[in-house]
Amino acid sequence: MHDTSRHTWRHLLLLATVLLPALTWAQGRFTVNGRLKIEAGDLSGTRAVVMKNGVKERTITDGLNKFSLDLEVGHNYVVSFEKDGYVAKKISFNTHAPAEAAAAGFTPFDFAVSLFKQYDDINIVVFNQPVGMIRYDDKTGDFDYDTDYTKSIQSQLQEVLAKVEQKQKDEEVNAKAKAKAEAEAQKQAAARAKQEAEAQKQAEARAKADAEAQKQAEARARADAEAAERAAQAKATAEAEQARQAQKVEQKPAPEVKAERPVTPAPKVERQAAPPPARHPALASKARTGQDDRRSIAPVIQEEASRIERASMNSGTEERPLEEEEMTAVEMEQQTLVEPNRVTTVVTVRSGEIVDEYRKVTHKWGGQYYFKNGLTCTQEAYQRGTQAEQLAHSDPRSKLD
Numbered sequence: 304m305h306d307t308s309r310h311t312w313r314h315l316l317l318l319a320t321v322l323l324p325a326l327t328w329a330q331g332r333f334t335v336n337g338r339l340k341i342e343a344g345d346l347s348g349t350r351a352v353v354m355k356n357g358v359k360e361r362t363i364t365d366g367l368n369k370f371s372l373d374l375e376v377g378h379n380y381v382v383s384f385e386k387d388g389y390v391a392k393k394i395s396f397n398t399h400a401p402a403e404a405a406a407a408g409f410t411p412f413d414f415a416v417s418l419f420k421q422y423d424d425i426n427i428v429v430f431n432q433p434v435g436m437i438r439y440d441d442k443t444g445d446f447d448y449d450t451d452y453t454k455s456i457q458s459q460l461q462e463v464l465a466k467v468e469q470k471q472k473d474e475e476v477n478a479k480a481k482a483k484a485e486a487e488a489q490k491q492a493a494a495r496a497k498q499e500a501e502a503q504k505q506a507e508a509r510a511k512a513d514a515e516a517q518k519q520a521e522a523r524a525r526a527d528a529e530a531a532e533r534a535a536q537a538k539a540t541a542e543a544e545q546a547r548q549a550q551k552v553e554q555k556p557a558p559e560v561k562a563e564r565p566v567t568p569a570p571k572v573e574r575q576a577a578p579p580p581a582r583h584p585a586l587a588s589k590a591r592t593g594q595d596d597r598r599s600i601a602p603v604i605q606e607e608a609s610r611i612e613r614a615s616m617n618s619g620t621e622e623r624p625l626e627e628e629e630m631t632a633v634e635m636e637q638q639t640l641v642e643p644n645r646v647t648t649v650v651t652v653r654s655g656e657i658v659d660e661y662r663k664v665t666h667k668w669g670g671q672y673y674f675k676n677g678l679t680c681t682q683e684a685y686q687r688g689t690q691a692e693q694l695a696h697s698d699p700r701s702k703l704d
Contacts, residue, residue: 331405333374333398333446335437338415339367339384342471349418354381374398376405381433389418390427397438400446410445412437425466429459509644513666520672523679635689650689661689 339349351363353372356379363370367384374380380396394414414435421427434456436449633654640647648663662674663685673685680688 331376333376333396333400333409334411335372335374335396336411336413337367337370337372337382339370340415340417341386341389342417342419343474344386344389344420349384349386352383352385354383355379371411376400384416384418386418388421390421390430392416392418392430393433395433395436396446397436398446400439404439404444412446419467419471422467422470425463425470427463429456429463432456434460513644517670517672520679527679637689652688659688661685 385391436452636651650661
């Protein structure tokens with residue numbers, strides 16, 4: 304029964320069972336071999352304070368996992384094992400023994416002490432006294448635990464140790480739950496970080512796409528402006544050339560209209576027989592002086608009327624052919640595309656076989672761009688092309704326009 308009581312006592316006090324010692328003998332001294340264990344911790348900061356007859360003899364701080372003490376026979380020793388935050392435990396050694404037993408020597412005594420964490424809601428007054436007392440046993444002729452002292456504090460130690468064990472189990476469960484919660488929190492944080500990184504990546508991609516679209520729109524706008532400028536210059540040049548041609552035509556004199564001159568037959572001249580040569584007397588050939596009394600024919604001057612008739616001008620207006628009027632039905636279809644960073648309005652206008660697509664892109668940052676058939680256009684052109692009422696009720700235009 305003595306051995307059973309010793310084994311139960313050591314189990315309740317978290318003390319190791321007594322090891323079978325090697326039979327070493329030392330006259331006048333008592334050797335104890337101890338081991339110190341820290342539950343859920345290490346030996347850093349631990350200490351063993353040796354009190355001899357109520358006075359501190361020494362403090363051991365190194366090698367407490369396995370140590371030996373040589374105690375003098377005939378004294379009272381108390382060894383206190385301490386660590387901050389843990390419950391201190393004391394063991395009492397009463398080395399008083401008969402002289403003949405001391406002369407024969409004692410078997411080294413082996414023991415182990417375990418320190419557990421201190422809890423505020425557990426009463427540890429019982430640990431203010433030694434948890435074990437070793438003294439000389441007359442029956443065995445050697446040192447062993449005092450069973451009467453053990454029985455006196457056994458119930459108190461059992462109650463405290465049960466509460467400590469429950470606390471340790473609760474801490475273990477809480478530690479596992481906390482570790483699981485921390486792991487889950489880390490997992491969720493990693494998932495959120497991944498989502499945020501993906502969202503940032505998508506935002507950067509959208510910003511890059513918007514910047515590229517804006518760049519392309521600006522390039523198309525510049526190209527359209529340059530094309531419009533070239534067209535305007537070409538139109539101005541053509542109009543100037545037409546004006547010069549028209550002015551040149553106005554300045555050119557009208558062709559002279561020559562009237563046909565009527566052909567009149569030449570007057571018929573009748574031939575008369577030549578008169579016989581005049582015979583002059585010889586006296587007539589002689590020169591005569593004085594006034595010439597020969598007959599002469601005076602010339603007749605008369606203005607002949609012009610046979611050229613003046614050309615007459617026929618003035619009038621040329622009848623213009625009637626214009627054919629053509630009525631064309633206009634259909635319009637509108638849809639709105641809503642995206643995260645912009646809203647696009649698509650208007651499809653059908654006039655006969657002609658189909659035009661107008662787009663208005665409104666960005667969330669305030670920019671608006673207009674397109675016609677994939678090319679940029681002005682807001683005025685967009686509004687003019689998408690006004691359904693004006694398109695449906697507009698005056699029919701002639702094919703000649």
